[in-house]
Amino acid sequence: MQPIKSTVITRTLALTLLFYGASFQPAQADDNTNATPSIPHDMQQTLQIPTDLRMRFLAHMRQNFGLVSDLQSLLAAGDFEQAADVAENKLGLKAMNGGSNPISPNTAQVSDTTAFPRITPNMHAQMLPYMPSGMQAIAKNMHQAASHFAEVSRAAAATKDYPAALSALSAMTSQCVACHAQYTTEPQR
Ligand code: HEC
DSSP: OOHHHHHHHHHHHHHHHHHHOOOOOOSEEOSSOTTSEEOOGGGSEEEEEOHHHHHHHHHHHHHHHHHHHHHHHHHHTTOHHHHHHHIIIIISHHHHTTOOOOOOTTOTTSOOGGGOTTOOTTHHHHHGGGSOHHHHHHHHHHHHHHHHHHHHHHHHHHHOOHHHHHHHHHHHHHHHHHHHHHEEEEEOO
16 A cells, blocks of 8 residues: 555545535544545455556546536536536546547636546546446446436526535535445556
8 A cells, every 4th residue: 555645545535524415434544634535445355456557547537527527617606507518528438438529619617627637538438347346336436426416406507406416416426426435546566
């Protein structure tokens, strides 16, 4: 385990838990950061992934985190439809198949994939052989939940139903939490 990266993950999980009120309760706190919950490493399955693919996968993950942040900003601005577009196109079922992952020209605020030139469209397909079936199932749940959020958010454009939109967003982010709780990676030896 590499301490620096594990701190990044720990913080990511902590932020996700804090911001989205997911019900996962970590069993113990980190030694060096009492306030920061962490997942016991021995409960995780470590996947060995070729270095280049792993770097692209992690870059994709950081982009996911940026997208969640963007969704929050868009909701805060009352831009339910834009939030729906971002979720559907970049996190939803369309994005899952390595799809076009399009960047809409009028979403200046939204994470720009040109900042992640190493993420190729077929990253998903390349990752599949390294993903246990349980992980694939969580990935699918996450993409489904993103598409569901898109529907709910689009409907909320008329009703301004913030609780519904936030609840659907939380249902999606809890899948991020679920996967991080179970799987970690290291470069293939
Ligand atoms: C199907 C499993 C899965 C899902 C779903 C998932 N992740 Fe990840 N994520 C991982 C794995 C595995 C790692 C690598 C952890 C490691 O190697 O320590 C990771 C790493 C990360 C990282 C750290 C990247 C880095 O540079 O080290 C961030 C940030 C992240 N994920 C955000 C998210 C967000 C936000 C979501 C939901 C929108 C999400 N992930 C959904 C499996 C998943």
